[in-house]
Amino acid sequence: xxxxxxxxGRIGAxxxxxxxxxxxxxxxxxxxxxxxxxxxxxxxxxxxxxxxIATPTSTHAELIVKACELGVPAFxxxxxxxxxxxxxxxxxxxxxNRVRIGxxxxxxxxxxxxxxxxxxxxxGELHRVHLVTADxxxxxxxxxxxxxxxxxxxxxxDFDILRWVTGREVVSVYATGANRGExxxxxxxxxxxxxxxxxxxxxxxATLQGSRYNGAGYDVRMELAGTLRTQAxxxxxxxxxxxxxxxxxxxxxxxxFVARFQEAYVNEIDAFLRGDDDLGSIEDALEALYVAEAADxxxxxxxxxxxxxxxx
Numbered sequence: 001x002x003x004x005x006x007x008x009g010r011i012g013a014x015x016x017x018x019x020x021x022x023x024x025x026x027x028x029x030x031x032x033x034x035x036x037x038x039x040x041x042x043x044x045x046x047x048x049x050x051x052x053i054a055t056p057t058s059t060h061a062e063l064i065v066k067a068c069e070l071g072v073p074a075f076x077x078x079x080x081x082x083x084x085x086x087x088x089x090x091x092x093x094x095x096x097n098r099v100r101i102g103x104x105x106x107x108x109x110x111x112x113x114x115x116x117x118x119x120x121x122x123x124g125e126l127h128r129v130h131l132v133t134a135d136x137x138x139x140x141x142x143x144x145x146x147x148x149x150x151x152x153x154x155x156x157x158d159f160d161i162l163r164w165v166t167g168r169e170v171v172s173v174y175a176t177g178a179n180r181g182e183x184x185x186x187x188x189x190x191x192x193x194x195x196x197x198x199x200x201x202x203x204x205x206a207t208l209q210g211s212r213y214n215g216a217g218y219d220v221r222m223e224l225a226g227t228l229r230t231q232a233x234x235x236x237x238x239x240x241x242x243x244x245x246x247x248x249x250x251x252x253x254x255x256x257f258v259a260r261f262q263e264a265y266v267n268e269i270d271a272f273l274r275g276d277d278d279l280g281s282i283e284d285a286l287e288a289l290y291v292a293e294a295a296d297x298x299x300x301x302x303x304x305x306x307x308x309x310x311x312x
Contacts, residue, residue, distance in 0.1 A: 004045025
């Protein structure tokens with residue numbers, strides 16, 4: 001097939017190499033206003049059999065709608081759009097078209113194994129979940145005001161994988177945050193350190209913590225505690241943790257999200273090209289965004305927020 005790729009930033013460049021090497025891709029058409037790629041040729045990315053969108057967030061909604069109008073199956077990096085209202089509009093415009101959203105943790109072997117173990121009953125009855133997402137260094141100051149805040153930009157992946165692994169919905173959120181680093185977070189109305197308590201629709205409790213200043217390395221983990229077993233995802237030889245009990249610290253901790261989830265990014269592109277519908281849909285992206293909206297409202301107002309409060 002011929003595949004179009006829009007955007008050749010860090011993740012776009014990675015997707016370009018993945019697409020060019022894929023056995024189902026005969027030709028890769030790339031489009032970026034300033035960058036080129038050795039893996040594809042310039043051209044109209046919509047005159048293809050499928051399109052991958054890895055452009056800045058502000059362009060996602062328009063490009064998804066264009067792909068739908070042309071009947072071209074589309075894969076788009078998260079988010080669908082910057083607001084709930086705009087996401088709902090894109091969802092309505094996409095009815096009848098195949099659009100998948102990039103929540104790559106669904107294709108990481110650890111999360112896949114944890115979901116399978118939970119569904120097979122190996123953990124017993126699930127009672128608690130803990131999620132961590134911590135970046136080694138903050139993003140550029142200019143990115144923060146456009147990001148939507150730490151819950152929409154960073155923890156949206158936690159909210160999606162929590163739904164996907166457990167098969168449950170989040171019904172309420174009690175979130176908080178702190179500013180311990182650069183002033184540009186506070187000036188943008190954002191925080192650089194986050195925490196939240198989430199209640200699922202079956203009463204399971206999930207805790208969440210995050211940071212933009214995890215200097216030890218990129219740390220993404222999930223712990224699932226059931227009545228028979230507790231299982232961890234992301235706890236391995238490159239996890240940036242040091243144990244006081246003598247377990248060695250990693251010599252080569254994860255530096256960033258691309259290195260940590262390299263296999264997952266390859267797997268999700270493969271799934272898109274092969275028509276696997278276990279990728280996140282626009283409906284999934286909207287559900288995760290609702291949780292992020294509730295978390296941000298909770299942080300700003302200092303109270304528990306029912307997810308139903310932010311639904312349209």
